[in-house]
């Protein structure tokens with residue numbers, strides 16, 4: 294039987310990477326997020342974005358890469374992206390590259 298758990302993680306919204314503790318219910322869904330008071334840098338601090346991360350959570354979130362409506366591996370997708378970018382680079386001047 295699944296049990297309630299608390300796991301440590303960190304906020305990825307900005308480069309402060311504040312430490313978080315996340316509670317999960319019996320089904321594995323996150324129920325509460327708070328600052329991790331044992332984190333060596335943030336020491337329990339989170340800003341309002343970090344405290345409200347649950348509002349961004351969705352059970353339907355994307356968990357794997359998709360290319361043209363087909364599931365692929367990260368290796369396939371990134372290789373295709375790299376080849377496509379090289380083709381664009383050969384046709385264009387460097388200033389036309391997006392970044």
Ligand code: SF4
Nearest residue numbers: 304306307311340343
């Ligand atoms: S909680 Fe706020 S300050 Fe901390 S990493 Fe997230 S966005 Fe940055």
